[in-house]
Amino acid sequence: MNIGLFGYGKMGQMIEQIAQDRGHSIVAKIDVETEEVDYKKIDIAIDFSTPDAAFNNITTCFEQNIPVISGTTGWLSNYDKAVRICNEKNGAFIYASNFSLGVNVFFELNSYLAKMMSNLNQYKIEMEEIHHTQKLDAPSGTAITLADGIVENTEYTGWELDKSDEKKIPITSKREGSVPGTHSISYNSMVDSIEIKHTAHGRQGFALGAVIAAEWIQGKTGVFSMKDVLNLN
Numbered sequence: 001m002n003i004g005l006f007g008y009g010k011m012g013q014m015i016e017q018i019a020q021d022r023g024h025s026i027v028a029k030i031d032v033e034t035e036e037v038d039y040k041k042i043d044i045a046i047d048f049s050t051p052d053a054a055f056n057n058i059t060t061c062f063e064q065n066i067p068v069i070s071g072t073t074g075w076l077s078n079y080d081k082a083v084r085i086c087n088e089k090n091g092a093f094i095y096a097s098n099f100s101l102g103v104n105v106f107f108e109l110n111s112y113l114a115k116m117m118s119n120l121n122q123y124k125i126e127m128e129e130i131h132h133t134q135k136l137d138a139p140s141g142t143a144i145t146l147a148d149g150i151v152e153n154t155e156y157t158g159w160e161l162d163k164s165d166e167k168k169i170p171i172t173s174k175r176e177g178s179v180p181g182t183h184s185i186s187y188n189s190m191v192d193s194i195e196i197k198h199t200a201h202g203r204q205g206f207a208l209g210a211v212i213a214a215e216w217i218q219g220k221t222g223v224f225s226m227k228d229v230l231n232l233n
């Protein structure tokens with residue numbers, strides 16, 4: 001595949017390595033200073049840019065009939081609009097807050113545990129995410145997906161960054177050194193706690209998942225998720 005990277009930061013560079021190892025070519029590296037893009041060369045776009053840039057990058061690719069894999073977080077207020085444009089153009093799109101296999105298994109585990117805990121009112125939930133200090137958004141996209149999985153299976157109505165509303169899942173976002181991404185969810189009662197936790201050891205898992213998604217979406221049209229790619233059911 002001829003890949004166009006939108007965002008050539010920490011993730012863009014990791015994806016370049018992994019994509020090349022898997023026999024793909026990087027034909028464009030688009031970053032903040034890029035003035036001109038030759039879209040004709042690009043078979044597929046992989047966007048790991050910034051919350052402000054993602055929507056424009058994604059929809060410009062749809063206009064150019066280029067399928068898009070996006071891992072950028074913090075732009076989701078425009079997600080429905082991006083999906084509409086993708087469908088209007090008969091395009092192909094995958095957004096995932098986290099492309100790693102481990103986190104996608106963790107998403108399933110989280111939903112399953114939430115369902116089991118839904119009637120046990122003596123347990124109160126808490127979520128914590130820890131990332132490097134360069135991260136622009138909080139809470140992380142992964143934490144939001146985890147919270148959505150809990151809301152779907154319990155009576156919690158949403159999430160909040162500062163604990164106050166009993167009906168919302170309290171999320172604590174910590175920014176420390178170069179931490180690649182740690183997410184934990186705990187259910188705490190007076191007598192005990194149950195905790196599940198995912199710890200990324202680096203960015204390889206995210207990057208590999210994005211390249212696998214790009215390989216999977218070739219020749220398809222529609223809006224998909226990592227659950228489709230990984231066949232997790």
Ligand SMILES: NC(=O)C1=CN([C@@H]2O[C@H](COP(=O)(O)OP(=O)(O)OC[C@H]3O[C@@H](n4cnc5c(N)ncnc54)[C@H](O)[C@@H]3O)[C@@H](O)[C@H]2O)C=CC1
Pocket residue numbers: 006007008009010011012030031032048049050051053057070071072073074096097098099100134206
């Ligand atoms: N879904 C997932 O699995 C993962 C998602 N992420 C998300 O991916 C995004 C990027 O993460 P990192 O690479 O760590 O950040 P980074 O800050 O290292 O890289 C972002 C790059 O985007 C560039 N950029 C800014 N405006 C741009 C524009 N208009 N067009 C193209 N590029 C532009 C920046 O100059 C920078 O080089 C973040 O939103 C992060 O939360 C990060 C890791 C995994």
Ligand SMILES: O=C(O)C1=N[C@H](C(=O)O)C[C@H](O)C1
Pocket residue numbers: 073097098131135136139140141142143180181182
């Ligand atoms: O910014 C990051 O680094 C990461 N962002 C994603 C998120 O917001 O969940 C995924 C991963 O945790 C790393």
